[in-house]
Amino acid sequence: MTTSLENFGTLEYVQDKYSKLWCWKITGKLAIDKISSLSSKAWYGENENEVIIEDSTDSIKQLKLLMDRFPLEILSKTVWQRKIVKTYAPKPTLPPIKHKLKRAKPGEQFRGKLMNFQKEGLDFLLKSSGNALLADEMGLGKTVQTLSYVSTEKQTFPVLIVAPLVTLNNWEREIEKFLKKKSRNGRILESNSPSVTLIRTGKSKELPKTDIYVINYELLLKRSGDLEQVGIRTIVCDEVHNLRSKTTQKYKAVKKLAALPTVQYRIGLSGTPIYNRGSEIWPIIDILKPGLLGSFKEFCEYFCYVNDKGKAIVLENKRASLRNELQKHVMLRRKKADVLKELKDKVRYKEVIASDTDYYLEELDKIWKKLEDEQKEAQTEFSKSASYHRAIQSERQIAGVAKLPHVINFVKNIMEIEESVVVFCHHKVIHKLLHESLQEFSPVSIIGGQTDSTRQDQIDKFQKGESKLMIAGIRAGNVGINLTKAKYVIFAELDWSPAIHRQAEDRLHRIGQKNTVFAYYLIGNGTLDDHVASILVDKSYEIDAIMDETVDTYENKDKAALILAQIQDKIHSK
Template identity: 90%
Template sequence: METSMENIGTLEYVLDKYSKIWCWKITGDRAVNMISRLVPEAWYGENVNEVIITDNTENVKQLKLIMDRYPLEILSKTIWQRKIVKTYAPKPALPPIKHKLKKAKAGDQFRGKLLNFQKEGLDFLLKSSGNALLADEMGLGKTVQTLSYVSTEKQTFPVLVVAPLVTLNNWEREIGKFLKKKSRNGRILESESPSVTIIRTGKSKELPLTDIYIINYELLLKRSEDLMKVGLRTIVCDEVHNLRSKTTQKYKAVKKLAALPSILYRIGLSGTPIYNRGSEIWPIIDIIKPGLLGSFKEFCEYFCYVNEKGKAIVLENKRASLRNELQKHVMLRRKKSDVLKELKDKVRYKEVIAADTDYYLEELDKIWKKLEEEQKVAENEFSKSASYHRAIQSERQIAGLAKLPHVINFVKNIMEIEESVVVFCHHKVIHKLLNESLEEFSPVSIIGGQSDSLRQDQIDKFQKGESKLMIAGIRAGNVGINLTRAKYVIFAELDWSPAIHRQAEDRLHRIGQKNTVFAYYLIGAGTLDDHVANILVDKSYEIDEIMDESTDNYENKDKAELILAQIQDKINSK
C-alpha cells in the first residue's frame, strides 16, 4: 500500500469569490485529482491545479481520510483543528449536577421580596459559605440574590462591590431599595439604608468607614491600598468575566484583596463568565475558590488543547465534566427557561442583507496594501501584531458602512410592523449615521462616554414609550440596563464575542418581558460578516457545552421568518 509523508498540496479556508461562502481550497496536481474523484460537488478554482469544496462535516471527514495517508500543508491551522475537534470528539454523556436547594428566608435586613428560584439562589450562597459563582442567565436578578445573602449571612459587612463603571449607580439604587440599615447595637432601622461610598477617583486617600464600598475595575489597583485598611469582610465581583485574564492589573488587584485574612466571602456574578474560550473560567474560579481547578498548567493539561496561537481551548469531550465540577463545588447556573415559565422565548435569526461590495472590496484592498507596507517596516512582533489588529478593525468598520443603507431600510420596515426596537452597533461612525438616518423616529441613544445621568435619562424615555427606537453601542449598552419595552433587537454590526451579543439580547429578555424577543443578526453579503458569524457559532458551542448541559436550540424560527416575510412584502409593495 502506497504511503507518503511528503505534502501533496495545500489546504486553506477561503471565501469563494463567486458563491460568497467560506470553503476549503485545495491546491496541487495530485491533491486536486484525488479530491475530484472523492468529492462529487467539488469545483475548480481560478488557477490551474486548484479545487474548491464546500465546508461541511462530510467533506471535513473526507479530507481527514485523505490526509491520514497523503499529507496536505494546512494553511488555516486554527480553523482546521477546530473543525476536526468538532467533527470527531464524542458528545459528553455526563448528566448535569442538580442541586437540592430549599427556599431560604432572607434576613431581617432585607426589605425586598424574592421569587422562589431566587430563594433557592440564596440557599445556594448560604450552603457555599459565600464563596460561589452565581452564573444565572442575565435578567434573573443576581444583584438582588446577592443583597439578600449579605443581609442574611453573619459578619458580611463591610462589603466591597467591584463592578463595571456604568453599573455603579445602579448598585447604589438597588442597595437603597433592598437593604435596611443595621445599627451598631444590631437594631434594624426600617427607614434607613446601609451607608454607601462610591469610589470615583484614583487618588489615594483615607476612606470613610461605611457599610458598602463600590468601585469600578479600572480604579481598583490604584485604591487597593486604601481598601485594605477598612476591614473588608465580603468582596462581590459583578460581571466577573472582567477577570477572565490572569495577566491584567485588575485581576491582580482583586486577587490581592480576595486573599486578605479579613475576607470571609467571595462572590462572582455573571451570566456569561466565559466570553471567548472555556479556559477563561480558571482565573475566575482561582479567586473564588483557589485550587479547585488546580494550577493553570494542570487545568490545561487535563481539560484543554492548546492551538498554535497558544490559546487554551476546552476539549469538547471534557466540557461536561468541567461543567459538573463547577456545579458540584462553586457554580449555580439557571436559565430563564428553567425558572420563569411566564417568560416567553428568545429567537435568534441570521438575516443576510445586501452590501455595497464594490465599495467594500475597494476599501479592503486599500487596507491590506497598507497592512503589507506596515508589516515590511515593523521593527518587532508587537508592531506587526498592532498593525494586523488595526487592519481587522478597519475591515469591520467598512463592512458596517457597506451594508448600512440596507440596515437602515431593515430597521425602518420592522418599525412599521411593530412598536419598540433596539439597534446595536459597534463603531461610533455607524452609531452617528444610524441616528441621522433614522431621525424621523426620534431615537434615544446609548454610547460610550455618556454621563450616568444622561444614560439613565435615555433609558427612562425608552422604557416609558417616549421614543420607540433605541440606538446603542454594543459594548456600552450590553450591561446594567433594562430595555424590556422592546421585543425586537437588531444587530447592525457583529462583535467577535458571543457573550457580548447575549448580554445585549438580555437587556430585553429578562424579568418583566411578556413577549417573545426576536434578535436579528444582519450579515452583509460578500463581506467577512459571514466568517465572523461562523466564529461566533463555534465559540458559542464551546461556551454552551460548559455552562449548560445542552446548546441552545433555536426554536420558533418560523415566527422570525414570518416577520421577515412581512418586511419583504412591504418592501416589494412600495
Template identity: 90%
Template sequence: METSMENIGTLEYVLDKYSKIWCWKITGERAVSMISRLVPEAWYGENVNEVIIPDSTENVKQIKLILDRYPLEILSKTTWQRKIVKTYAPKPTLPPIKHKLKRAKAGDQFRGKLLNFQKEGLDFLIKSSGNALLADEMGLGKTVQTLSYVATEKQTFPVLVVAPLVTLNNWEREIEKFLKKKSRNGRILESDSPSVTLIRTGKRKELPKTDIYVINYELLFKRYDDLAKIGIKTVVCDEVHNLRSKTTQKYKSIKKLAALSSVSYRIGLSGTPIYNRGSEIWPIIDILKPGLLGSFKEFCEYFCYVNEKGKAIVLENKRASLRNELQKHVMLRRKKSDVLKELKDKVRYKEVIAADTDYYLEELDKIWKKLEDEQKDAESEFSKSASYHRAIQSERQIAGLAKLPHVINFVKNIMEIEESVVVFCHHKVIHKLLHESLQEFSPVSIIGGQSDSVRQDQIDKFQKGESKLMIAGIRAGNVGINLTRAKYVIFAELDWSPAIHRQAEDRLHRIGQKNTVFAYYLIGNGTLDDHVANVLVDKSYEIDEIMDESVENFENKDKAELILAQIQDKIRSK
C-alpha cells in the first residue's frame, strides 16, 4: 500500500527531441495528473504517464509547489538546485511610497473626534489640495475624513456629494452629526448644521441655495444643467468605482461637472476603486487628476495587455509601479491591519455543500437549448450577447436553487450557536425562499426596492439585537450600512466581482467590530460555482497587487490551483 512519503513520480532535466529546447520531464500517473492542472502548456512525452514542461521561472515555481507536498524522485539534482536558487533569489522591488503625514487638526466647523490615522488622512487631503482618491479599506471612516476636510479647507462650499442611492440618507445623517453651520459673517453656529438639499428627482428645476447638495449617480445626467448653475466648489464622489466605465452617462456628467471653473476640489472615496480589472482605475483618476496617467490609449500601451476577451489587464510586472504612481500623486490607501491594531482578523472559508445535481443538470439543459435557439434566431451581435448573458443569469439562479436546502441547513447550524448572522444572496427568489424557510429566527431583510425608512428600521433592529438573522441582497446590502453586531457572514450565492464580496464582508469588519469575522462562501457541488470561484481568484489577484503591496494568502492564485489539484488527486487515489 502506498504511503504519503513514497515518491509519486520522477523529475528530470532533459533536451526535448522535438522542440530542441531544455525542459523538465515528469513521470508517474499522480504527478502527471497534478502538474497538468497547474501548467496548461505542458505536453505529453513519448511514454505513458510522462509529461514535458518548458523550463521557465513560473513552471519551476509550480513544480516546487508539488514537491513541497508530495515527494518526487529528482534525477537531475544539481540542475534543480541551481534553478531553485536562481528562481527564488531576492529580486529588486519597488519600495512602497510612505507618506510623511502629520496629525492635522480639523477646523472649527468640524464637530466630532478623529482617530489618529484619520487626522493623517485629513493631512493627506490638505497636502493633495483636495484632489485625491481616499482608498482606505472599508470601515475606516472615509466619510468622516472627507467632512473634516470640507470643514477645514477654505472656500469648500457649496459641496456636491454624489453617492449610491441607498447611501443618501446616511450622508445627510453624517453631515448633521459632524459639521457645524457657518453663518454668512463667518460665525460658527454650534447647535446648527449646514443646510442640505437631497436631490431625488430627475425633473429639471432651479435648485435652492444650500451648503451641500446630495445626489445619486443615476440622476446626474438629467440634473447636469441645474447643477452647473449653482457654483459648486467641491465635488465628492462616494463609492467612486461607479465611474469605472468611461462610456457611461454618469461618468461623462461628472467629468464635465469636475471640469467647471468654479470647482477647486475633487475627492473620490472607495475601499474598492478597482472592481474587476486594474484598467478601471484610469477613468477615476482622469476625473480627480486629469492627465496623471496619460490618455487611456497611453495608459493601456504602457501598463496593460489585452486578453482574449478584449479586456485591458494590467501586466503583472507593471502593477507595483502603477500602485506607486497612484500613491505618489493621488491615492491614500490604509488597510485595517495597518491602523486598527485592536481590530480582529477576517477569516474566509470556501465551503463545498451538496446540491440537487439532477434538478441542476435538467434545468441547465433547458437553458442551453433555449440559448442555442436564440443564437440561431439572433439578428445582431447585440441580440447574441444579450441571450448569452440571460443564460448565464439563469444558470446562476438554478445553481442557487439547487443548493438552497443545504444552504438553509448550514444557516440553521450556525444559528444554533446563538450568534448574530448575516446571509447574502443575489436573486430575489432566493431571498424570498430563505426568508420563508428561516422564519423561526424572525429574520430582518435588506433588499432592492425598500424605502430608506424601512431599510434603516431593519438595520436598527439587527444592530440592537432584536433579530439575530439578517438576510440581505448582495448588491443592496454591500454599501452604506453597518452590521458590526454580527461576526458570521454567509454567501449563499456568488457574485462575479470580488469587490462586491469584500464590500459585503466589510459591513461587519469595520470600526466597532470586537470579534474575528468569519466569512463562509457556500459552493454548490457539481454546479458552475467552482468556475465562478476561480474567476474571483483571478480578478482578486490583479486587484490586490495594484491596491496593496502583497497578495493575501487565501486569494493566492497558485495555491488555489494547487488545492484543486490536490482534491483531484485525492479523488483519483480512492
C-alpha cells in the first residue's frame, strides 16, 4: 500500500488471522523499525514491511509516542479516536462548583430587582470567584446578572467591559439603570451612577480615572497600553465567542489584559459559547480559567479529532462530557424552558443599535426644507396635514435605512442559535434590502401586494420549517396569519400604533405556541426612533405595561407638528 509523502506508513485496526483478536497493523519500513524498538509485544504480519501489535493501553501510548515524531496514515480513524480518548482521559484537578445554587442577595450598590433564577446566577458568579462563563440563552439577562455581581463582590472596580460595537451604548444605559455610585469613603449615593468612560477612538492617550471602561473588541489592541495603566480589577467580555480564535488580535489583546496582576475577576458572556469546532471553546476558557482544559494540544487530543481540513472538531461522543466539564468548573447555562415559570408569556426588549447619523441628518435636512416649502404653498388644512404625514413617513424610512446594517447584524446573531425568527419592517424598500442581505438564510416573505396563494405558500414553508427566517411587512403580516413556529420576533422598524405591534407579536403568541415569545424592538441611536419608542415603551423598559389597549394612529396634525418640531431641533443642532 502506498503512503503519502507526509506519512511514514499506515495504521489499521484489524482482526488477527491466527489468534482472532483485534489488533493494530502497521505498514512501512521506518515505522516498523521504530515500533519494534518501543514494544516487545509485536509480531510480523502476513506481508513484508508489516507488523502486528496488540490492542492495549500501553500499545496505544506507544503508538501515540511514535506518531508524534513519525506520522502514520490512520485507516481506522473512528476506532483510533475512541481508543485515544479512553487512554488519555484527563483527571480533574479543580474542585467543582456546587450545583445547588441559592438565591443570592445583590449588594447595596445594585438598584433593581432580580428574578429568582438571576439571583441563582449571581450566586454562581460569587461561588466561582468571578472567573466564569455565563452562558444563559439570549434574553435571560446576562447583563443584569453581571452588573449585580460587580456591585456585590468586593473590590471589583475599575471594571473593563469589552463588547461588540453595537452593544456599547446599551451597556452604558444598563449601568446607569442598575448601578449606584459608591463614594471613596464607601457611602452609597442613591441618585448617582458609577462613572463610565466609553472608548470610541483608537488613538492612544491617557484615560481618565473612572469606575467602568467600555470598549469594543476592534479597538482593544490599540488601547491596551492605556488600559494597562488604570488598574483594571474586573474584565467582562460580552459575546465572548468573539474570542474563539486564538490567532486573532482581539484574543491576544484580551489575553494580555486578563493576565495583568491587578485583574482578579474575568467574566465571559455568551448565549452560544460552544460551537461544533472543538478548538473554538478552548481560547475562551483559557482566558477565563487558564489551565482548566489543559494546553491546546492536550485539549485537542482528548476531546477532538482533526478533519480533512486540519480543523479540530469535538468528537460527537465527547460533546456531553465537555459540556459537563465546563458546567462543573466554569460555566452556567440555563435555557428559557428551564426558567419559564418565572418569565412572562411574552417578553419585550428595547434594544438600542447604532445607525448612520451622518446620512440620517443629511436626509432630515432635505425633508425639513421640503416640508417648509409645502406648508407655505398649502391652501387647505387637509393639504397641510397631508404634508406633515408625508414628512413623518419619509423620516421613518430614512431612519430604517440608517440603521439597516446593524439590524442585519442583529438578525444574523439571532439566527446563530438556529431558531426560527420573524422580522417585521414597515417600508417596502427596507423589506427588499433585508431580503437581499439575508439570502444566506433563504428567507420567506409576506408583503403587501401578494396573492392569497403566494402568501399562504410562504407561511406554510415557514411553519413546516423549510425556512427559519420570515421577513414580513408589519401591516401586511400583522393579522390573519399563524407564525407559531417562531418564538423570536424582531421589529426592524417601529410603527406609530402600539396596536399594530401587539397584533404582529400575536402572530407568534397564540394558541399552539409552546414557548415564551421574545420580541426585540430595535431603536436606531441618534434617530427619532427614541420618540416612537416612548409611545411603545415606558421608562422602566416594562413594555408589557405600556401597550395601548385603544387604537391611536398618531397621525393627526397636532401629533405630527410635535414630531416635526423635534426634527427641526435636530437639524438646528447639527
